Amino acid sequence: MRLIAPAAFARGAPRYSATLTRTPLPGIHTGRRSFSASPTSNDAIAQDDKKKLLIVYHTMTDGTRQMAQAAYEAARKAESPDSPITIQMLKARDAGPEDVLSASGYIFATPENLAAMAGIMKDFFDRTYYAALGKLNGRPYACMICAGSDGENAMRQVDRIAKGWRLKKAADGIIVITHAQTAERCHAMKTIEKPDLERCAEVGEALAEGMAMGVF
Numbered sequence: 627m628r629l630i631a632p633a634a635f636a637r638g639a640p641r642y643s644a645t646l647t648r649t650p651l652p653g654i655h656t657g658r659r660s661f662s663a664s665p666t667s668n669d670a671i672a673q674d675d676k677k678k679l680l681i682v683y684h685t686m687t688d689g690t691r692q693m694a695q696a697a698y699e700a701a702r703k704a705e706s707p708d709s710p711i712t713i714q715m716l717k718a719r720d721a722g723p724e725d726v727l728s729a730s731g732y733i734f735a736t737p738e739n740l741a742a743m744a745g746i747m748k749d750f751f752d753r754t755y756y757a758a759l760g761k762l763n764g765r766p767y768a769c770m771i772c773a774g775s776d777g778e779n780a781m782r783q784v785d786r787i788a789k790g791w792r793l794k795k796a797a798d799g800i801i802v803i804t805h806a807q808t809a810e811r812c813h814a815m816k817t818i819e820k821p822d823l824e825r826c827a828e829v830g831e832a833l834a835e836g837m838a839m840g841v842f
């Protein structure tokens with residue numbers, strides 16, 4: 627996975643200092659090595675002043691939920707009273723324009739069904755697209771797809787909507803293949819393997835840390 631260094635980072639993150647502590651997470655588009663954020667003040671940051679990473683997902687047989695949950699739990703490592711970010715995970719059917727507008731970064735996670743993103747995920751975008759259009763420019767996002775055998779078209783669809791919103795792709799998209807190609811397998815509950823959950827966790831952690839640092 628690749629990292630992209632946005633101009634904003636070159637200008638510096640005003641309130642936080644970075645300490646390089648780990649090896650780079652592959653595929654995260656920051657251009658920086660990964661880091662931990664340490665606030666320059668001991669003051670806890672008011673909840674309203676925090677930047678929110680919003681994870682929106684839909685699932686039918688639980689695969690996508692496990693992926694989103696892995697990203698959420700990893701992202702929450704960057705959450706503390708001193709941290710400038712907060713993490714929210716919402717089902718697509720429960721997410722609306724206010725949730726999108728109040729967030730500063732996004733992870734969109736959906737199954738691929740019938741060579742498209744799941745209908746409920748599309749409904750989320752349908753309900754929020756114009757309310758948010760022109761107001762999210764430059765904010766970071768990542769996309770995660772749970773698919774029986776493909777997933778590319780669902781990814782393209784999400785990326786196209788994100789492009790319309792002028793979001794910035796912060797990490798390579800993730801497609802997790804669940805090998806569901808029969809009716810029986812498609813409708814069976816899924817268990818996502820650990821290496822795939824780890825890929826999702828890397829994206830969640832990197833977005834959260836990047837947002838905390840002002841990288842994106």
Ligand SMILES: Cc1cc2nc3c(=O)[nH]c(=O)nc-3n(C[C@H](O)[C@H](O)[C@H](O)COP(=O)(O)O)c2cc1C
Binds near residue numbers: 686689740773813816
């Ligand atoms: C009606 C239906 C259509 C599907 N179409 C596709 C498809 O076009 N491409 C694909 O890769 N997987 C397809 N699948 C498989 C799902 O993507 C797979 O079961 C995935 O694990 C669903 O994610 P979930 O567990 O989060 O619901 C389909 C499944 C269903 C039920």
